[in-house]
Amino acid sequence: MEWLEKSQKFISALRYYYPDVNASQQDLESAFEKFLKGFPDLIKKNIKTLREKHNISQRELASKLNITQSSYSGWETGAHVPKLENLKQLAMLLDLDPYEFIGDSSKNVSDAVYSVPVFDNEFFFSKDFVFLSNQLAKIDVVTAKEYGVKEFRCCSSPLKDSFVFFNRSEDMVGTRNTIPANSYVYCSFESLKVFDRLERLAAANDKVALVKLGEGAPLLRQVIFDSNHLILRAWNDKVSDMIFPISKGSIGVYGSRDYVSMANGELIYAEGVEIYGIAYEYAKTIDVAR
Secondary structure: OHHHHOOHHHHHHHHHHOOOOOOOHHHHHHHHHHHHHHOHHHHHHHHHHHHHHOOOOHHHHHHHOOOOHHHHHHHHHOOOOOOHHHHHHHHHHHOOOOHHHHOOOHHHHHHOOEEEEEEOHHHHOOOOHHHHHHHHHHOOOOOHHHHOOOOEEEEOOOOOOEEEEEEOOOOOEOOOOEOOOOEEEEEEOHHHOOOOHHHHHHHOOOOEEEEEEOOOOOEEEEEEEOOOEEEEEOOOOOOOOEEEEOOHHHOOOOOOOOEOEOOOOOEOOHHHEEEEEEEEEOHHHOOEOO
């Protein structure tokens, strides 16, 4: 699909969201496919704008593309995501630069949408809340490699201090509520910055949050916090609750409980749990990774 390689403007735009993408055909196609799935509102808007700009009807364009009008209409409504071959054919028919599908001037990319960094498990190793809150604003396409960020995601009106966590786990796949495995979860720590660690956990009560225990991997859990205990609950029934006393005086308040402990048997208190942010977009509204 050499038409992608010929457009430097297209390559530059993709690198804004995927800093590591190179100019090879395979890399460009892979990044473009991610973009199509990650930015459906922008894609459908651009396709409709380009068709109207060329003063051609849906029926006529669909005929030239050898597809049904309903199939084409789905591209403009967002019901269907066009394939790369479809967009190449459309570009040839209307004499388009591929950039016009993903950019359409800086108004769409810079003013109407916001990009936030995607963090995976590895990012959080040896990093606490203070590091994240101090460094997040410094992470952009220029500094991405320095922080190990390989991707940015788009949202139309993010909360302040937002980031995206790439969730690989099935721990939050439940029968009533679900956060799929291999999906993107939008998080923010805007409401947590003024608190100390215990206060941050209390502020996340009854919400889904990204937490971490010691040097382990970050976890998505529903936070249940009262004056005596912190409970981190997975929605997957096969995953046990993680229970932490707030203080020594909290132990045994509600009877016998299986508290989380270290390898040497020493109990871990709630203060030993780090919290990075509260999830504000997930489950049915989440943008599922492919």
